[in-house]
Amino acid sequence: MTEHPLHPRLPFDMKPRAALAAEDALLQQFIFTATHEKDRGRVRVCQRAFGERYDALRGLAGAIKQHTLDHLDSYLERFIDRAEAAGARVHFAADAEQANAIGARIAEAHGCRLCVKSKSMVTEETGLVPVLERLGVEVVETDLGEFIIQLDHDAPSHIVTPMIHKDRRSVARAFVRELGAEYTEDPERLTRIAREHMRTKYRRADLGISGANFLVAETGSIVLCTNEGNADFSVSGPPVHVVFAGIEKVVPALRHLAVFLKLLARSATAQEQTVYTTIITGPRRPADHDGPGEVHVVLVDNGRTEILRAPTRELLRCIRCGACLNACPVYRKVGGGHAYGAVYSGPIGAVITPLFKGIENYPDLPRASSLCGACFEACPVKIDLPRQLVWLRRESVEQKVTRWRERLMYRLWAATLERPWAFGLARFLQRWLLRWRARSRDSGSQGQRESPLDPRWMTALPGPGRGWTECRDLLAPPSGTFRKWWRSRGRGAESKGGGP
Amino acid sequence: MVKVLEFLGHEVVFPRRQTCCGQPMYNNGFHGEARALARRMIDVFEGHETVVTPSASCAAMVRKHYAELFAGSDTERRRAEQLAARTFEFVELLTKVLEVDFRALGARWPGSATYHYSCHSRDIGLTDETIRLLSRIDGLEYRPLERLEQCCGFGGTFAINYPRISGEIVRDKVACIAKTGAGTVICSDAGCALNIAGACHRLGVDVAFKSAAELLAEGLGLLARVERGA
Numbered sequence: 238m239t240e241h242p243l244h245p246r247l248p249f250d251m252k253p254r255a256a257l258a259a260e261d262a263l264l265q266q267f268i269f270t271a272t273h274e275k276d277r278g279r280v281r282v283c284q285r286a287f288g289e290r291y292d293a294l295r296g297l298a299g300a301i302k303q304h305t306l307d308h309l310d311s312y313l314e315r316f317i318d319r320a321e322a323a324g325a326r327v328h329f330a331a332d333a334e335q336a337n338a339i340g341a342r343i344a345e346a347h348g349c350r351l352c353v354k355s356k357s358m359v360t361e362e363t364g365l366v367p368v369l370e371r372l373g374v375e376v377v378e379t380d381l382g383e384f385i386i387q388l389d390h391d392a393p394s395h396i397v398t399p400m401i402h403k404d405r406r407s408v409a410r411a412f413v414r415e416l417g418a419e420y421t422e423d424p425e426r427l428t429r430i431a432r433e434h435m436r437t438k439y440r441r442a443d444l445g446i447s448g449a450n451f452l453v454a455e456t457g458s459i460v461l462c463t464n465e466g467n468a469d470f471s472v473s474g475p476p477v478h479v480v481f482a483g484i485e486k487v488v489p490a491l492r493h494l495a496v497f498l499k500l501l502a503r504s505a506t507a508q509e510q511t512v513y514t515t516i517i518t519g520p521r522r523p524a525d526h527d528g529p530g531e532v533h534v535v536l537v538d539n540g541r542t543e544i545l546r547a548p549t550r551e552l553l554r555c556i557r558c559g560a561c562l563n564a565c566p567v568y569r570k571v572g573g574g575h576a577y578g579a580v581y582s583g584p585i586g587a588v589i590t591p592l593f594k595g596i597e598n599y600p601d602l603p604r605a606s607s608l609c610g611a612c613f614e615a616c617p618v619k620i621d622l623p624r625q626l627v628w629l630r631r632e633s634v635e636q637k638v639t640r641w642r643e644r645l646m647y648r649l650w651a652a653t654l655e656r657p658w659a660f661g662l663a664r665f666l667q668r669w670l671l672r673w674r675a676r677s678r679d680s681g682s683q684g685q686r687e688s689p690l691d692p693r694w695m696t697a698l699p700g701p702g703r704g705w706t707e708c709r710d711l712l713a714p715p716s717g718t719f720r721k722w723w724r725s726r727g728r729g730a731e732s733k734g735g736g737p
Numbered sequence: 738m739v740k741v742l743e744f745l746g747h748e749v750v751f752p753r754r755q756t757c758c759g760q761p762m763y764n765n766g767f768h769g770e771a772r773a774l775a776r777r778m779i780d781v782f783e784g785h786e787t788v789v790t791p792s793a794s795c796a797a798m799v800r801k802h803y804a805e806l807f808a809g810s811d812t813e814r815r816r817a818e819q820l821a822a823r824t825f826e827f828v829e830l831l832t833k834v835l836e837v838d839f840r841a842l843g844a845r846w847p848g849s850a851t852y853h854y855s856c857h858s859r860d861i862g863l864t865d866e867t868i869r870l871l872s873r874i875d876g877l878e879y880r881p882l883e884r885l886e887q888c889c890g891f892g893g894t895f896a897i898n899y900p901r902i903s904g905e906i907v908r909d910k911v912a913c914i915a916k917t918g919a920g921t922v923i924c925s926d927a928g929c930a931l932n933i934a935g936a937c938h939r940l941g942v943d944v945a946f947k948s949a950a951e952l953l954a955e956g957l958g959l960l961a962r963v964e965r966g967a
Contacts, residue, residue: 255902265905273884566888570905605899607892607906608764609856630766639766647762651770654756655777694938701897708904709935723739723751 242392242575243361247594249578251571251601258572264402268573271401272563278507279560279615286503298500299619301493302554305454306545312454312487313536319457323519325532333363336537340365340446340479343533344374347477349444353435355461355468356380357448358396358557359481359537361580362593365446376446377438379467384431388415394574396581397505397559402573435467445475445529449482450556451497452534455490458518459534462501462511469515478520478529484536485553491516497556500617505558540593548628552589554618561585561612561622567605577602584612588625596629597638603629668714671695675713738791738827738950740959745837755781760798761893763806772806776813779803779820787834788824791950793857794926796826800861826858827925828949832866839953840873846956847876850947851919853910853933854885855926867923867949874956880917884909891932907936914944921945923952 240246258264283291305312317327330336336359344352352374360366366376378387382399386392389411393399400408405422412418418430447468451460459480461468472478488494502508521528544552562568562583574582578599579590587602596603603626612622633639653659675695695711697703705711739749759774778799782788790796803817831837852867871879890896890906910933914922922937924930925948934946947955954960 252899252901255899259901259905566890566906567902570902601899605895605902607856607888607890607895607903609888609892610860611856611886611888614859627764627766630764631768632766634766644767647765647767648770651759651762651767651774654759654774657754657756660756696939704897704900705935707900708939709907709932710938711935712931712938720753723753 242394243578243580244364245578247598249599249601251576251578251605254576254578255571255605258576259570261572263404264572265570267404268401269569271398272565272569275398275505275507276560276563276615279504279563282503282507282509283500286499286509294496294500295617295619298496298617299551299554301488301496302556302618303551305487305489306485306550306553309484309487309545312489313484315454316452316457316487317536319454320452320459320519320534321457323457324522325457325519325534327534327536330363330535330537330539332539333537336363336481336535336539337365337368339533339535340481341368341372343477343479344369344372344444347443347531349374349477351438351442352376352444352446353379353438353442353471353475354446355448355463355471356383356399357446357481358580359448359483359539360446361393362539363481363537365481374444377435377442379435379439379465379471380463381428381431381465381467384435385411388412392575393580394572394582395559395562396557396574396583396585397562402575435470439470439474442471442475443477445472445478447472447478447480449480449486449534450501451494452482452487453489453491453494453516454487456516456518458491458516459532460494461515461517462498462513464506464508464512466513469513472517472529473527476530478517478532480532480534482534482536484538484541485555497617501556501558504556504560504615504617544589544592549588549592549625551620552585552592552625554620555585555589556618557585558617559583560615560617561620564611564615566607566609566611571605584622584626585620588622588629591629596633596636600633600638603633664718668718671711671713672716674698738789738948738954740954741831741950741957742789744957744959745835750785752781752785758795758798760794760802763798763802764893768806771802775799775803775806775817779813779816782820783816786823787830788820789827789830790824791827791948792926792928793826793829793855793861793863794928796824796829797857797860799824826861826863828867828870829861829863831953832870838873839870839956840875842957843875844873844953844956845875846952846962848921849878849880849917849919850921850923850952851880851882851914851917852885853882853889853914853922853924853926853929855924855929856888857926859886867925870949871923871952874952877956880919882917883913889929889933891928893928896932903932904936907932908940911936911940911942915940915942919944921947921952923947923949925949 287294320327328339330339352369354376369376378384385400385408395401408427409420409422412430413420416434447461449459450462502511520530520532541553565584568583577586579586581589591599591602606626608623610623653663693713695713696706698706742749757774758778759771763771800821803821804814807813807817871877889910890903896903922944924946930946937944955962
């Protein structure tokens with residue numbers, strides 16, 4: 238791919254990537270199987286664990302996060318105070334550049350050469366890895382999925398399962414090419430190869446980088462949830478641990494954390510808990526056997542305070558579980574995350590990417606949705622994603638990102654609907670036009686059932702109907718209408734004022 | 738719908754000045770226009786005891802979004818909430834409000850049918866009401882649809898603006914329908930029906946489409962049964 242999957246030229250056009258994915262049957266199958274199984278699994282494990290209270294628990298989690306966001310300044314201050322009291326150093330980065338510069342400064346100050354890094358969406362967002370690499374630091378992704386992505390010079394396509402778009406064969410080829418391993422498609426042997434490779438890196442690394450699933454204000458702690466234990470390796474061996482975390486990751490206290498830990502793994506991967514859940518408070522203490530001598534927490538804003546504005550604030554509740562991606566029929570059909578042209582994909586990406594990077598740069602994202610609401614139902618913190626998509630569409634209209642032809646069309650359409658006579662005329666014309674079209678072009682071509690007097694199906698329409706008939710036919714309106722039938726019953730149509 | 742409601746002893750009126758609830762404008766971000774249409778709807782249906790629509794989509798618009806459109810005005814918001822409180826989707830009205838038992842009424846409809854659960858049914862809190870209703874009709878063999886909860890890909894202008902993505906989604910729906918082997922699909926939302934029936938016709942899946950209202954009217958002998966192939 239000539240263009241970077243997650244950092245494309247702007248404005249970004251989703252359609253070519255979606256069309257490419259539609260041609261790729263194998264890709265469609267991977268993504269469907271993975272997302273559908275996880276989505277069904279989520280429903281199953283949550284029903285089993287919470288039953289009728291599932292919805293209430295989502296409401297509680299959402300309310301806790303919303304409360305924290307409503308008082309974000311004071312909770313962040315508390316987190317900073319407590320984390321520093323525990324011996325961590327906390328930095329604030331207004332944007333990606335600042336965040337990377339802080340990371341780079343720490344690496345330089347310690348003369349770091351080899352960095353082991355656990356999975357972190359916010360470092361993807363800021364583009365930290367290339368910055369460190371330019372300084373001569375070798376960065377090894379230690380999450381197995383991210384490791385494979387890095388090895389294959391690819392980019393993650395899912396918030397939680399980054400290599401959802403890849404198959405075993407491409408992994409095997411990358412291992413042969415990049416690690417000099419023997420060719421194998423056996424997942425266990427592939428994992429073993431990766432593990433051997435990573436162990437040598439862990440032993441030699443002088444810098445550990447991680448994200449944070451949560452920050453706990455009460456204790457100044459960082460919470461890391463993984464299935465592979467790679468975050469624990471990454472941050473306990475090297476002398477320096479740098480945490481990159483969005484400012485929205487904070488929760489008030491450990492008792493609130495419990496609510497999120499109940500929901501995170503179940504929503505993300507249909508597990509009861511992640512295999513490893515680690516709470517880190519400050520650097521190594523004198524009695525500790527291991528752990529870093531220094532812990533730095535980089536709190537990243539990078540557009541988040543803008544999203545904190547009232548109508549979009551709820552988006553910052555997101556705990557990056559990926560449940561909305563797994564539930565989304567569009568995500569499944571566009572070949573996964575790369576079609577969104579940004580680090581965050583799926584329904585949550587479709588709303589936060591335009592907010593981070595400008596609606597004018599991502600005009601498709603809020604529009605490419607049927608607003609089916611599956612994401613809202615899956616969301617463990619009850620973010621009303623359809624409502625947010627609609628809100629962005631409104632912004633598109635108001636900022637004139639929506640093309641003028643379209644704006645004119647909707648206004649004419651609305652003006653017609655406001656006038657019963659115009660509405661009647663428009664219905665008449667539409668019926669007449671479609672029936673005429675069906676009769677003159679398509680009638681009878683599709684089979685025996687059709688009579689020339691009652692044309693039925695249109696298989697190829699011009700203009701705005703062309704897209705529709707690419708994939709399906711259109712039924713012509715019947716000759717009779719409900720209104721005609723209602724009048725034919727020959728009685729007053731309205732309780733007030735009477736009819737014809 | 739009119740015939741079934743009258744059969745049940747209700748007086749039905751159709752305010753002829755009604756046009757559209759404004760959902761297309763709302764969904765596409767034209768909220769000023771949507772507000773004007775909502776205001777019209779509230780006026781047109783003023784004074785009517787209960788408002789019923791065969792489409793969950795229209796019901797969802799009135800119920801979920803009207804009040805939000807009038808957030809700036811207490812009086813208008815209250816009127817919007819009043820309309821929302823007395824607006825129902827047809828099956829919802831039959832099952833949750835009127836609690837009609839169609840078996841007791843002798844409804845009979847021999848044949849096999851499956852059911853498309855529209856996304857807006859979920860929006861207004863409906864789950865398996867239609868399926869339970871179908872189970873009360875004599876002779877009807879209900880065939881469960883795989884991936885019932887998955888969208889058909891219509892989404893209004895989504896199907897026009899992103900026809901390929903929408904087309905891929907509806908293809909899945911057609912495959913699930915074909916797998917049931919049912920002769921009829923019960924689908925009460927016109928948008929979904931237009932989309933799924935169009936895709937069934939294109940892909941050669943021969944199945945009839947009916948709304949729940951149509952099926953009930955036929956089952957009660959109020960409407961001559963038609964076998965419309967897709």
